[in-house]
């Protein structure tokens with residue numbers, strides 16, 4: 001990295017000037033008063049806004065204020081500044097003053113990520129800065145006016161950033177977002193984007209930066225409607241939790257599907273979950289719900305004072321039939337009562353009475369209308385409907401006729417039904433069906449934008465549940481078909497988008513940042529077996545010497561030894577083991593006196609050495625990874641090879657594979673080049 005002293009000194013001076021300006025902006029914000037507010041409530045609101053503004057202007061000594069600079073090509077006429085510095089937020093010199101640093105999300109900053117010799121976009125030079133603990137220590141220049149395609153390999157600052165040892169949660173990548181990633185980050189708000197990407201291509205990072213970009217660009221709209229990040233489990237959410245706050249976005253919700261739909265209380269065979277997650281179930285539960293609306297047998301008689309008003313049976317039937325299926329079940333019920341009451345009102349008027357709207361409401365709430373309502377359009381809860389569907393063979397048969405085969409219906413029925421819907425132990429797949437029913441009864445509110453990570457693992461019914469939550473908004477859908485580990489994992493992104501109910505385009509990220517080339521090639525031996533339609537991933541870094549495969553006579557002592565060796569190097573260490581082996585590995589580490597934590601579904605385990613059950617490894621990464629007993633990981637579940645592919649692609653610097661048993665055959669033969 002060139003580091004000319006005079007240039008470095010000038011850049012440091014600009015950093016110092018920017019820090020001073022930021023301090024003045026903070027002081028100015030502190031000096032603003034909420035006194036002008038008209039009342040107490042507005043005053044509180046204004047005060048909290050001002051507090052937030054001051055907090056947003058904090059200068060974190062370890063976080064560089066800018067990470068890049070662009071120099072304009074003077075030969076291209078433009079009103080752009082001659083030089084612009086790009087950083088995490090705007091910094092200007094006085095209220096009307098010149099910008100010292102531009103926010104990376106501003107439209108003009110796009111050139112920092114997108115300009116290249118093929119299209120310099122009016123700029124001559126890109127400079128990236130290297131920092132150590134907030135100190136500007138290096139820079140790297142990239143001429144944009146040279147010949148296209150004359151690159152010199154990956155930027156040293158980029159590879160250093162990737163290889164910087166991990167100690168805590170995921171970091172932002174704002175300084176080094178790559179052009180194809182930037183296109184996704186800056187996609188317009190109404191556009192739903194779906195990203196297929198091999199392990200470590202930056203899908204999660206891109207999704208989080210897109211959330212930050214959209215919040216900056218559409219702040220007012222999205223602060224009302226909301227942005228939600230959906231991830232596979234709590235450990236993953238905790239791992240990514242620091243990225244958005246580091247980018248200044250503290251009000252983005254993060255949730256798992258269980259958080260949204262309700263935590264499961266029971267379990268069931270994967271085949272049953274897969275069936276319940278099938279899109280055909282949408283029809284079955286809809287029919288089950290609407291089966292509760294019965295054909296009215298009788299007419300309606302309402303007595304008011306001395307008068308009796310009568311609707312004939314066919315009139316009641318017409319009213320119900322006109323509404324059935326045209327509204328949500330709940331609003332249909334309310335509308336049925338109102339329409340009956342309206343017809344009674346018309347009868348009153350025909351008799352010369354002059355009832356007003358209040359009378360219509362009174363009639364709608366009267367005992368005879370309520371009785372009829374309960375008979376014809378009874379109030380039901382999602383739990384009551386699903387309980388009946390899963391416990392009453394006759395009811396299920398009617399609802400599933402022509403949709404599910406007989407053996408499928410038999411598989412759905414509970415062997416031993418709970419005593420009532422209240423004591424039913426709903427599974428995760430049931431939760432999605434309950435959510436579907438809930439939405440058929442009453443519309444689910446939509447957010448402004450949803451980022452769905454590891455989307456390949458969601459069932460059609462879960463995707464429908466998420467789709468409802470962005471029904472009037474848009475989504476960023478991220479995943480990798482090769483990492484699908486559930487019995488219902490998606491085989492195509494077109495299907496995923498269809499279940500979500502979103503029109504969107506599928507883009508692919510193909511360059512791996514996390515995993516060194518040798519490790520990625522090794523893991524890719526599994527690809528023809530887990531997702532033959534996908535291209536082999538490429539890595540940014542060759543990673544010579546990063547992979548070691550050891551046959552060992554005794555697994556546990558070998559794992560302890562490998563962990564001890566890895567701990568001698570800087571960075572985090574993940575010991576990925578079959579789920580059933582986590583306790584044994586933890587005991588072995590304990591006995592050897594190696595401090596560690598065991599990753600659980602609900603927590604991230606703060607320790608440098610982590611025992612990671614294979615089922616929880618998805619989305620995570622460690623500087624050094626030890627995978628203990630691939631054959632056992634592969635054999636533990638139906639899509640065990642995909643699980644193994646996930647485990648083998650978690651390493652940033654080194655992967656050590658330990659096996660006492662034979663390796664899975666699929667991992668032994670290198671695929672044809």
Ligand SMILES: Nc1ncnc2c1ncn2[C@@H]1O[C@H](COP(=O)(O)OP(=O)(O)OP(=O)(O)O)[C@@H](O)[C@H]1O
Nearest residue numbers: 173176177178199200201202203204205513514619
């Ligand atoms: N442009 C980039 N600059 C620096 N680091 C990057 C860049 N893109 C991705 N990374 C880093 O690469 C690693 C992998 O990124 P990320 O977890 O987003 O990948 P992913 O595609 O979601 O992986 P997986 O499918 O395995 O979950 C992270 O450490 C991330 O910070």
